[in-house]
Amino acid sequence: MRIKEKIEQSSSIIIAGHVNPDGDTVGAGLSLLLGLENKYPEKKIDFVLQDSVPKNISFLKGTEKIKKVEDIINPNYDLAIFVDSATIERVGKVEGLMGNAFKINIDHHISNPKYGDINIVKDISSTSEMMYSILKELEIEITLEMGEAIYLGLVNDTGNFAHSNVTDKTFLVASELMKLGVNNNKIVNDFFKTKSFQRMKVLGKALSEMVFVEEKKLMYFNLSYEGLKSLNAMKDDTEGVVEELVNYSDSEVSLFLREDEIGKIKGSMRSKHNVDVNRIAGLFGGGGHIKAAGFTTELSPEEIIKRVVENL
Ligand SMILES: [Mn+2]
Structure with missing residues (x-):
């Protein structure tokens, strides 16, 4: 070898x-x-x-x-x-x-x-x-x-x-x-089973503010830098959010956007069945797997969501 x-x-x-x-x-x-x-x-x-x-x-x-x-x-x-x-x-x-x-x-x-x-x-x-x-x-x-x-x-x-x-x-x-x-x-x-209080709070915020785009079966949540700070949370505390979003019965794909610093967005995607999120992440210079992928971009959340929806 x-x-x-x-x-x-x-x-x-x-x-x-x-x-x-x-x-x-x-x-x-x-x-x-x-x-x-x-x-x-x-x-x-x-x-x-x-x-x-x-x-x-x-x-x-x-x-x-x-x-x-x-x-x-x-x-x-x-x-x-x-x-x-x-x-x-x-x-x-x-x-x-x-x-x-x-x-x-x-x-x-x-x-x-x-x-x-x-x-x-x-x-x-x-x-x-x-x-x-x-x-x-x-x-x-x-x-x-x-x-x-x-x-x-x-x-x-x-x-x-x-x-x-x-x-x-x-x-x-x-x-x-x-x-x-x-x-x-x-x-x-x-x-x-050792999640921090902040992590539970981030998940709660995600579940209460998530948006479902019916025609594309897309569930998304956008967490701004201020949103993260307002919960006293750190990047690690957002682990698991994107997986939770795709748990909704009617969703096929989830998108989680997190603003890591002003103007810099980390996107994560998950797919339940056939949607290839590696392809979608590739549109933003990212990638990963067919059912789990991510990217980093300086586009605005609105622009990212628009492009994801157009390409699903
Ligand atoms: Mn791995």
């Missing part, structure tokens, strides 16, 4: 996940970090994220080893391994640490343009599910800590094994992880 050779030839490795990290990017990156550290104690290996690990993920053992960009004083890496990042830009400021490092791109987004020198891009539930197989191929023993990280990645990207991206293989991986001792109930409780 070429990536095994590359890893063995490298003495200094950076693992990079995407900005606003989720359970999959953390699960995949952390399991790889712990596995490489165990197998190659002589190598310098850093898992670096631009943003902090969200509270409901930081219960995973090993997350305290994850570094921030400002922790890296003299970056000098031979090898960069991207996890769960559909474009190079998705890793944010971490890209600036990579210099001329050889790039391995491990991802499951169909929109991924294969920007690496080696690309392992598959249409599969999660990068964490891919990582399980990659670790096996690297002949790295999967410990309980690694298994918990991978399991959380599966839970994150499959909506706790509910989405259409779940295959028999996904369950096989979950089963193998439970055999290692992973406690599924504990992980689900720690991950889902």
